[in-house]
Amino acid sequence: MTIPIQNLYYIFCYAWSHFPAGAQVDVGIDDCPDLANLFARLLLDNTHRLIRRGLDRGYLEQVEELKAPRGRMLIDRMIKEQSLRRGAAICSFDELRHDVLHNQIIKATARSLMSVESISKRQHEGLALLLRQLSLVSDIRLTGSSFRRVQLSRDRHLYGLLMRLCEFVFYSLLPDENGASSKFADILKDEVRMSTVFEEFLRNFYAHEQSDFRVKRDNMTWDADALTPGAGAILPTMETDISLTSSERTIVIDAKYYKETLVGRPGFPKRLRSTHLYQLFTYLHHATLRYPGTLVDGALVYPAVGTSISVDYQVSNHRLRVVAIDLNRAWKEIHDDLLGIIDRDFAPLPSDLLADAH
Template sequence: MTIPIRNLYYLFCYAWERYPENGAVEVGIEDCPDLPNLFAQVLVNGLNRLLRRGLDRQYLSAEDELRAPRGRLLLDETLKSGSLDRGAVVCRFDELSVDVLHNQLLKATVRLLRCDALVLPHLSAALSAVEKRLSWVSDIRVTTDLFSRVQLSRNTGQYGELLRLCEFVWRAAMPQEGGDGSRFGDIIRDEIRMSAIFELFVQNFFRLHAVGYTAGPENMRWNVDRNGSGDHSLIPIMRTDLTLRSDTRILVMDAKFYAEPFRWSHGAPKINSSHLYQLYAYLKHAGRGTTDKPVAGALVYASPRGRSIQRYQIDDHDVTVATIDLSQPWPAVHADMLDVLHPSSAATSDRQPTVPA
């Protein structure tokens, strides 16, 4: 799937809850030829802003030999080390430091991208300059579980978007043959990773733009008769990608990212039946307890070529199947997304999906 860099930038901005004001694009983004360079540019821009504001500092416990005692005197260590002969004592004290986990993860990601062969020389130099300004931060060996250990506060909220970028970079980096260094896989072809990004994009797009709706994933329980003898704990919970609720309507959405949204049968495109079954189950449960509100559904696909918005009536439910062409200019992508939310015959395209060459 070919997606312009500008659109990838918007896609990740929405996914990571970093909404560009008035559609503005950061400096240098348009010149990025691929994702590693896009991530490098966003990281450089973000860290330069962060460094201007000042890195987050926290109190860390330290132990050292001091001539001017402070904190807690460690008598045993002082005697064993012979510090008194040097006119000093060993103390344990709290010290305000930038050498904390979230700064360490940022520095490690800077180094990872700086060493990537795909990153352009001027961006590699910019990353090196940023790395030098992080000299007080320790080098660590990154494992992806470290990101879940980071605890941010209101005062460190500006770290959130950068750490989400860093985590994605580390998960996308693939070991090179022989175990030396790392390189990026073809992220756009990775349907698992890009499905997660596209799902977050759809969620946050409608959270921001669906005026009059509450929007978010929902857990739904199957309408199982309590008189049955089966073990009810075995029944799984359904979780929607996105459920939008207003005073007059309920809309359940399922977001999909595939190289080919539709299956092909005898040379003709067909909607994936399992996707329809899944959406149908959501529709039958989303309106429980609200008999006065119509329940509609939408399958929203990222499309490799051409847009298509098809509308159906299935068992009294309005169902929209939309393929969003991410290769078109972003204003058109934005308009097509809103068209899924607000059906309009003037904005609807009946174009059939293009048969791949």
């Protein structure tokens, strides 16, 4: 799957709750030939915003030999090292410094991106400058647990975006054959990781771009009675990808990131994936119980490149739409089509079913 870099910029910005002002591409993004350069540009732009506002700081323990004691004196060390003979005390004290984990992660990510083979000269120079600006921040070796240990105290929006970006870069870099540089994985082929991005993109897009519906993930209770003691505790959770609700209507959207929307054996017609329809219909049944008195519709939304699909069905008393959005177009067209999924009327229900829904 190939998606233009401008559209990838929008997708990741929405997924990470970083909304482009007026749907305009930031200056410099047009010059990015691939995702590695795009992420380098985003890292540079947003870290520079942080630097202008003031990088986050935290209290870190320092141990020093001082002529004028401060903090807590370490008596055992003073005796062992005989610091009093030198007229000094060994003290432990907290000092406010920029050398906190989230700044260390940003610096480590900048260094990692510099090693990517495809990084342009412009981005490489920008990353080198950023490393110099972060000279008072320690160098660390990133691990998966680094991101789980981050605790943000302020500027959560920008730092939150940067931590998501840094984590994505960390899991996307692959060492080259000689180990001297890195390659950026073709993450668009990674259906598992991109499924999360695509779902978050759609949910945040609808939360930001329309005001008729409340947007959330919905945890639903199974319409089931446990006949065996304790059986209810092992039922799986039922959580929608995206639920749009109003006083009159509920739309359940299931986001599916697959390279192919339709599947089938060679020589046979390709069809929709039955498991996706079963899952969505289960959501619609339980949404009817959760939101009585409202029309409950559903949509399966897939990415597509080159071929768009938009078909409507009526299943029981629910209207269901299956859409594959062509992402290889101008962003304005994609934007309008996404809003059209919820704005355009579904095929009208017969009057008797409409009465049953209410």
